[in-house]
Amino acid sequence: MSRPSLKESCTKIVATVGPACASVEKLAALIEAGADVFRINTAHGSRSEHELTLANIRAASKQCGFDAGVLLDLAGPKIRLGQLVEDPLVCEVGAKLTFIRGEYSEDVHELTSSYARLIDELSPGDRVMLADGLVALKVEKVTANSAECRVSAGGTVRSRQGINLPGVKLSVSAMRPKDVDNAIWAAQNSIDFISLSFVRSPEDVQALKNLLVSYECNAMVIAKIEKPEALDQLEAIVEASDGVMVARGDLGVEIDVAETPMAQKRIIRVCKEKMKPVIVATQMLESMHTSSRPTRAEVSDVANAILDGTDACMLSGETAIGEHPVKSVEMMNRIMICTEREMLSDNISERIPNTRVHPITTAVTIAATNIAEAIQAKLIVIGTHSGGTAWVKSKSRSRIPTLGASDSHDTLRRMNLLWGIKPIESSHLEHTPEFIDEICGWGRKNANLKSGDQIVFVTGSGVVKKAHNVVIVHTVE
Numbered sequence: 001m002s003r004p005s006l007k008e009s010c011t012k013i014v015a016t017v018g019p020a021c022a023s024v025e026k027l028a029a030l031i032e033a034g035a036d037v038f039r040i041n042t043a044h045g046s047r048s049e050h051e052l053t054l055a056n057i058r059a060a061s062k063q064c065g066f067d068a069g070v071l072l073d074l075a076g077p078k079i080r081l082g083q084l085v086e087d088p089l090v091c092e093v094g095a096k097l098t099f100i101r102g103e104y105s106e107d108v109h110e111l112t113s114s115y116a117r118l119i120d121e122l123s124p125g126d127r128v129m130l131a132d133g134l135v136a137l138k139v140e141k142v143t144a145n146s147a148e149c150r151v152s153a154g155g156t157v158r159s160r161q162g163i164n165l166p167g168v169k170l171s172v173s174a175m176r177p178k179d180v181d182n183a184i185w186a187a188q189n190s191i192d193f194i195s196l197s198f199v200r201s202p203e204d205v206q207a208l209k210n211l212l213v214s215y216e217c218n219a220m221v222i223a224k225i226e227k228p229e230a231l232d233q234l235e236a237i238v239e240a241s242d243g244v245m246v247a248r249g250d251l252g253v254e255i256d257v258a259e260t261p262m263a264q265k266r267i268i269r270v271c272k273e274k275m276k277p278v279i280v281a282t283q284m285l286e287s288m289h290t291s292s293r294p295t296r297a298e299v300s301d302v303a304n305a306i307l308d309g310t311d312a313c314m315l316s317g318e319t320a321i322g323e324h325p326v327k328s329v330e331m332m333n334r335i336m337i338c339t340e341r342e343m344l345s346d347n348i349s350e351r352i353p354n355t356r357v358h359p360i361t362t363a364v365t366i367a368a369t370n371i372a373e374a375i376q377a378k379l380i381v382i383g384t385h386s387g388g389t390a391w392v393k394s395k396s397r398s399r400i401p402t403l404g405a406s407d408s409h410d411t412l413r414r415m416n417l418l419w420g421i422k423p424i425e426s427s428h429l430e431h432t433p434e435f436i437d438e439i440c441g442w443g444r445k446n447a448n449l450k451s452g453d454q455i456v457f458v459t460g461s462g463v464v465k466k467a468h469n470v471v472i473v474h475t476v477e
Helices: 024-033 047-064 177-188 202-214 228-232 234-240 248-254 257-273 296-308 325-340 359-375 388-394 409-417 433-446
Strands: 012-016 037-041 069-073 089-091 096-100 127-130 135-142 146-153 155-157 162-164 193-196 220-225 243-247 278-281 312-315 379-383 402-406 421-425 454-459 470-475
Touching: 012 325, 012 409, 024 047, 024 325, 037 047, 047 069, 047 177, 069 177, 069 409, 135 155, 162 248, 177 193, 177 202, 193 202, 202 220, 202 234, 220 228, 220 234, 228 234, 234 257, 243 248, 243 257, 248 257, 248 278, 257 278, 257 296, 296 312, 296 325, 312 325, 359 379, 359 388, 359 454, 359 470, 379 388, 379 433, 388 402, 388 421, 402 409, 402 433, 409 421, 433 454, 433 470
Parallel strands: 012 037, 012 312, 037 069, 069 193, 193 220, 220 243, 243 278, 278 312, 379 402, 379 454, 402 421
Antiparallel strands: 089 155, 096 146, 127 135, 127 162, 135 146, 454 470
């Protein structure tokens, strides 16, 4: 399909880039299949690889005539196993494993980690989860240079797999030196979204924002919720962020996996209340790593996230290393379209007033949406320089197709995370005949607009600075 299209889903698709889709050709195919934002995961790969990935995304966007957004995912203080003596290592229930200091081990049952202070911060009785919770250990004894553990849930682990410490208060900063370096690189290369891993407090988010401001970067900061401490301060973290990611992989290990669905619903609810975009991530179509079709449970999982109010769903290994990256995006888009047919518009006027967008813009956008619903308009068009007006409209969950017209490529890419907003480039954003003619021409070609159809425009007169204060109802001639 040619992008943007009114036939595509309103919920946005974030696709992780990896070996399975890193070429310009594959990335272009993902854009055509419905991918709106591409994720570069800095936990894997080198700077030169990330630079090539970014260049390929930009090239694919140009080839498709669609400005795909880019999300740089900072690795954060992810603790990982070191090199195992026996790789993979089978961990049997009741076996003793010991964490030791240093980078190397010579004993099969001695483990090292990427976190130098791990032993200092463990205590007897603490739980240690390996390989996304597959293997569970319980700390029995801690000495100056070791932490002896007993395997309570067996399985197989491999070198450099993740270590999770549920309930353990770590002193490590949310941003490691490598994260700071990656954030600076993102700021210097016009990255649109930067996600911060293992957020524990609003101060973690503010620290990244302060760094970006010092580089005059307007990237949106996305807080990844994957620690119990983040749930304890959820409202404050959402308030401090530009958006949130429900990172269910680590979250489902850090808290009881049975609690994860309700935690997801709570996070989405708070984001809706505070008018912040939210991404649901991890294992959404996990079986499509190898299968050309998802399981019914996975389809229901995606649909329920949409019905709860998520703005975007993210594909991880499905597109990065899976056998069917394009089919995964196509399937995600199909599920979204089918689910959205049953959705009802939210009553945005009952929401808590937002402070992000000019109050006149907010009021006019709400009124324009209500007018469009009342007259059953075929299209809503928002002329926006910064994307703020489109932000308000996206939270209404109105089913009327909406174009976000902008003369800024940065804004066009950022709107790719806003529910229901189809970004389209235009140099005419005020209420001029040229703007109306341009949109009508696009509509006839791409949206089957006919004589007598009505379009609602939300623009500015220039009288009120930084505010959209004009609503126009145009009947197509």
